[in-house]
Amino acid sequence: xxxxxxxxxxxxxxxxxxxxxxxxxxxxxxxxxxxxxxxxxxxxxxxxxxxxxxxxxxxxxxxxxxxxxxxxxxxxxxxxxxxxxxxxxxxxxxxxxxxxxxxxxxxxxxxxxxxxxxxxxxxxxxxxxxxxxxxxxxxxxxxxxxxxxxxxxxxxxxxxxxxxxxxxxxxxxxxxxxxxxxxxxxxxxxxxxxxxxxxxxxxxxxxxxxxxxxxxxxxxxxxxxxxxxxxxxxxxxxxxxxxxxxxxxxxxxxxxxxxxxxxxxxxxxxxxxxxxxxxxxxxxxxxxxxxxxxxxxxxxxxxxxxxxxxxxxxxxxxxxxxxxxxxxxxxxxxxxxxxxxxxxxxxxxxxxxxxxxxxxxxxxxxxxxxxxxxxxxxxxxxxxxxxxxxxxxxxxxxxxxxxxxxxxxxxxxxxxxxxxxxxx
Amino acid sequence: xxxxxxxxxxxxxxxxxxxxxxxxxxxxxxxxxxxxxxxxxxxxxxxxxxxxxxxxxxxxxxxxxx
Numbered sequence: 001x002x003x004x005x006x007x008x009x010x011x012x013x014x015x016x017x018x019x020x021x022x023x024x025x026x027x028x029x030x031x032x033x034x035x036x037x038x039x040x041x042x043x044x045x046x047x048x049x050x051x052x053x054x055x056x057x058x059x060x061x062x063x064x065x066x067x068x069x070x071x072x073x074x075x076x077x078x079x080x081x082x083x084x085x086x087x088x089x090x091x092x093x094x095x096x097x098x099x100x101x102x103x104x105x106x107x108x109x110x111x112x113x114x115x116x117x118x119x120x121x122x123x124x125x126x127x128x129x130x131x132x133x134x135x136x137x138x139x140x141x142x143x144x145x146x147x148x149x150x151x152x153x154x155x156x157x158x159x160x161x162x163x164x165x166x167x168x169x170x171x172x173x174x175x176x177x178x179x180x181x182x183x184x185x186x187x188x189x190x191x192x193x194x195x196x197x198x199x200x201x202x203x204x205x206x207x208x209x210x211x212x213x214x215x216x217x218x219x220x221x222x223x224x225x226x227x228x229x230x231x232x233x234x235x236x237x238x239x240x241x242x243x244x245x246x247x248x249x250x251x252x253x254x255x256x257x258x259x260x261x262x263x264x265x266x267x268x269x270x271x272x273x274x275x276x277x278x279x280x281x282x283x284x285x286x287x288x289x290x291x292x293x294x295x296x297x298x299x300x301x302x303x304x305x306x307x308x309x310x311x312x313x314x315x316x317x318x319x320x321x322x323x324x325x326x327x328x329x330x331x332x333x334x335x336x337x338x339x340x341x342x343x344x345x346x347x348x349x350x351x352x353x354x355x356x357x358x359x360x361x362x363x364x365x366x367x368x369x370x371x372x373x374x375x376x377x378x379x380x381x382x383x384x385x386x387x388x389x390x391x392x393x394x395x396x397x398x399x400x401x402x403x404x405x406x407x408x409x410x411x412x413x414x415x416x417x418x419x420x421x422x423x424x
Numbered sequence: 425x426x427x428x429x430x431x432x433x434x435x436x437x438x439x440x441x442x443x444x445x446x447x448x449x450x451x452x453x454x455x456x457x458x459x460x461x462x463x464x465x466x467x468x469x470x471x472x473x474x475x476x477x478x479x480x481x482x483x484x485x486x487x488x489x490x
Contacts, residue, residue, distance in 0.1 A: 336445045338460070342467035346446060359470040361484030370467055372431075372440040374447060416470075 008086050009038045009065045010058035030059040041066030045081065047096055048073030053082040053107070067091055071114065075100035081114075082107050085127040093120040104130060344370045350424045359416040373423040382419025428463035429455040430474040437485070438472045 001015030003026075012030035019026055043066035045052055054064035063069075064084045068091045071081065075096050080103040083090070094102060094117045105111035109128040115121045115135065122133035336346040342356035358367045367382075429442045431452045441463065442451040456474050458466070471480035 338464075340464055340468075342464065352446075356467060357470075359482075361482070362486065365485055366472065368438050368440060368472065370441055370463075371428075371446050372442055374450075 003059075005058035008088060009034065010056070010062070011035065012059040034059070034061065034065060037061055038065045039067055042068035042070060042091075044070045044072055046073045047071050047075060047079050047081070047102065050077070051080045051082070054084065056084040056086075064088070068093070071096050071102055074098050075102075078103070080105060080111060083125065085109060087126055089122065089124045091120065092123055094118065106130065338370065342370050350374075351422070352424060353420070353422050355420045357416055357418050367417060367419060369421060373421075375424045377421055377423035379423075380419060380421035382417050426460050428458050428460060430458060430463075430466070430480075431455045432474055436473050436475050437483075438474050438480075441467075 001018065003012050003014045003018065005012055011034055012026060014023055014026060043063050045054070045063065054069075055062040056064040064086075067089070069081075070093045072095050075098045078101045083104060083106055085106040085108055092104070092114060094114050096102065096117050099117060102114040103111040104114050104123060106125050106127050106129070109125070110130070112123075112130045112132060115132075119137065120135045124131050124133075333348040334345060335348050336344075338344055342358075344352055344354040346352045352371070352373060354369050354371065356367075356370060360367070426443060426445060429451050431439045431442060432454060433439055440452075442455070444451070456476055456478060458474075458478050462478060466474065466480045469480070469482070471482050472485065473483045474480045
């Protein structure tokens with residue numbers, strides 16, 4: 001009887017009585033070694049060249065019998081690994097690169113995706129379909145830890161937020177309450193103010209009514225007084241007109257009388273009117289009411305040919321008129337003077353006469369004029385009051401002529417000089 | 425009030441008398457201003473020296489020394 005093979009992993013089952021003297025060797029190589037391969041074998045499958053169908057031969061080592069499959073190689077496209085359509089469990093590790101998708105399927109069965117590179121999985125097949133048990137993604141675990149940490153942080157934050165919100169709510173409630181209180185107080189104040197204003201307005205309205213009434217009464221009284229005053233004024237004006245007419249008539253009569261007097265020679269120009277005449281009924285008012293004493297005072301005559309009469313004792317003529325045809329400048333006047341023991345007199349023609357008494361010491365000295373001559377000294381004479389004949393001893397100062405400011409007296413002993421000088 | 429001005433030299437020696445009534449603004453300096461009464465006093469006393477404070481005196485200055 002010939003050998004047969006198991007349906008799943010192809011182990012040889014020798015027939016009875018066969019393989020004399022080699023049965024043991026075949027058992028070792030075709031069964032025990034293959035069981036070892038099926039339980040612990042870890043086969044590397046290179047997928048860099050594309051799709052692969054795992055070898056599946058009975059009684060000899062093959063790829064499909066290994067428990068572990070390690071896919072390697074740089075993929076250039078998605079690729080498929082085909083396994084035998086037999087029941088089997090595989091451990092698969094994806095060690096390829098370039099991030100293409102690997103599919104695995106039983107021959108004639110349905111393909112499923114192998115886990116991404118770097119991960120492993122357990123694939124169990126019934127020969128048609130495959131069920132997967134994928135390894136846990138390390139990133140997912142890390143993510144879980146991070147999520148837990150974030151959750152804790154969020155929980156803390158939420159708790160803190162709740163606390164803050166509660167505090168804020170309390171504060172807001174307090175503020176709202178305070179605002180309501182303040183608003184109520186303000187409303188009360190405003191209401192009071194409005195009430196007071198209304199009271200004041202009512203009082204003012206009443207006062208205005210009283211004032212209006214008073215003003216109406218005053219206006220009425222004023223109108224009555226104006227009417228009465230107007231009537232009085234009209235009467236006064238009428239009386240005044242009557243009086244003016246009477247005065248005008250009287251003046252016309254007096255003017256006629258004066259004109260008649262002038263025509264008849266009752267008034268003579270240059271003849272003073274006596275007080276009796278001025279007051280008489282005939283001449284009254286004809287000379288502006290002035291009596292004769294006014295016209296006998298020459299000072300009252302300020303124009304015409306008569307002012308020359310005012311010259312008596314008055315130097316201030318100053319060209320205000322003429323005296324027999326002469327101007328004031330034609331008369332010699334004193335313009336400055338100082339009368340005393342030592343003195344001077346200056347005339348309007350600038351002539352100055354000076355005199356004095358001066359006591360000089362031994363050896364003579366300078367006599368200083370009471371005022372300096374401005375232009376020249378015409379002459380100076382003098383004598384001393386003691387033993388000298390002064391006239392002979394008076395000399396000019398320094399041989400420069402008679403000084404304008406003074407004069408030298410030359411005596412042997414002290415003496416008082418009586419002197420007089422004339423100049424301009 | 426009429427004022428008089430004593431024109432003096434650096435030794436206060438009286439050089440001449442001036443008054444605006446006669447000399448107007450032509451009054452030489454330095455000078456010492458005195459009142460009319462003071463001017464009369466100085467003349468009557470025959471003083472030939474006038475000081476800046478208005479005081480005066482006679483100082484014998486013979487012509488031979490002048």
